[in-house]
Amino acid sequence: MNKHVGTDGTVGKALDLLDIVVGFGRPVRFSELVDESPYPKATVHRFLQTLTNQGMLYYAEDRHTYAPGLRLARLAHHAWQTATLAPLARPFIEALSHEISETVHLAQMEAGLVVFIDKVRPAEGFQTLAQPGRLAPAHCTGVGKAMIAYLDPKHREEVIDAQTFERFTPATLSKETDLRAELDLIAKSGIAYDRQEHEQGITSIAAPIFGAGDKVIGALSIVTSTMRAASEDLDRFSPALLRTAKQIGREASVHPYPVAH
Amino acid sequence: MNKHVGTDGTVGKALDLLDIVVGFGRPVRFSELVDESPYPKATVHRFLQTLTNQGMLYYAEDRHTYAPGLRLARLAHHAWQTATLAPLARPFIEALSHEISETVHLAQMEAGLVVFIDKVRPAEGFQTLAQPGRLAPAHCTGVGKAMIAYLDPKHREEVIDAQTFERFTPATLSKETDLRAELDLIAKSGIAYDRQEHEQGITSIAAPIFGAGDKVIGALSIVTSTMRAASEDLDRFSPALLRTAKQIGREASVHPYPVAH
DNA sequence: CAAGTATGTTCCATTATTTGGAACTATGAT
């Protein structure tokens, strides 16, 4: 259900809190964190002290707020460079976006959720919810469904179990059976769609990226709005999309590192 | 001596280990980590399990190696945007690099070490050690010395104490007294130099960046190679360098966030 | 391919750290 179960003792809890602070996306006050976290006041306080000491958080004395620290920024940036598909895929998704003049998203999966890893917008495109580093549910996104459909059976079941099936729009697939039916289709065609299932007015066409040993390591999507194109129009992008996904996959298989998970 | 002292219990130790893994810059084996960390085998093992469970590390079963995890990578964008000067300074250092056609580095200080935050190279410049996210000692870099020279006395002593005075080249300042003498000069002129003290053949001219309350929040440097310019030639960049540092400082003072530490 | 060596994992009694309710202090609003 929840992303990282709290069975990892002190360290797990501290990281939970770190995630919460970062999740706010702005400097946060102590009391907000007490409300948001499942831990009692004294415990939260102790963790914040530790994390601040460690440079993972920064405490602004004047404003009494906590924000991500420089050490976290440094570690995270490193991780981005060495542990995600982003640096490797960048040239390809730039080329794709340029070729078709549409927004392209790159995503990977973490703990049953979609993580948006990178994004290229052509010139001045519209803004979507997907910012790099953002999490989204897998059941209602093109990239999420594309990845689930090609997961090995064991992982697939785990990930499906992890879905909340929360409704974001009237089109959201909110039943497990609906999702499974669609996954079957995707597994046949190699293409997944998001028909305004996550954001009203936003549609996408997505394809999985396969790394060494034909393991799904990520997904790629072309995103547009209903203003700009009908859902079926997206189909004309599928050759370019599949080609780019294959290019990235090949690159990832060849390069030992950065590692794709 | 070491960056984050181990006085923060379990969480501190786990983060130490995380830093060590990330520091390798490549997937690492268990035994390498046991050697590198001060903790006993069983303890390292337990931490690695926890961190992997938490998604902060990724364990490649086939290769038996640990690498940064997706969860850590996910934190990158947020942390980088809100915790560093990078987003705010970007336009200014781009303008500077373009104006003078040289490489420009932006750095901040973390636990007595220099963290390179951003870097702009003109067209196809040469490569230096400084990649964004990279750590470097403060005693042998222009940006490091520029920051130390303007730290308040308390912090200054702490940071000087934290230096290892490791020799990287024959020109490296390897004695505390040498460093102090140079800091005095820097404090007078507002300009610091790196005369091949970190990398053979690389020289730079650096200036501190002051935020609200005239606190040093970072430093800026123009980097060139001895191939391209003599050390004294760098002086002709100093007006542009100082101007840009001032612009960034003003911007940082005005904008409440991103926070400069 | 068997014996040897290096590497990785598990166990568990001991030890040290975390935990969190409650009392306390600082801050800020009226």
Place this chain on the structure above:
DNA sequence: ATCATAGTTCCAAATAATGGAACATACTTG
């Protein structure tokens, strides 16, 4: 000046971390 809200400290009890040593597994080599 008074009250309310936010943040910090305390400390005995509860729990989790510790790490030496035994065990298991993967590699190496004669």
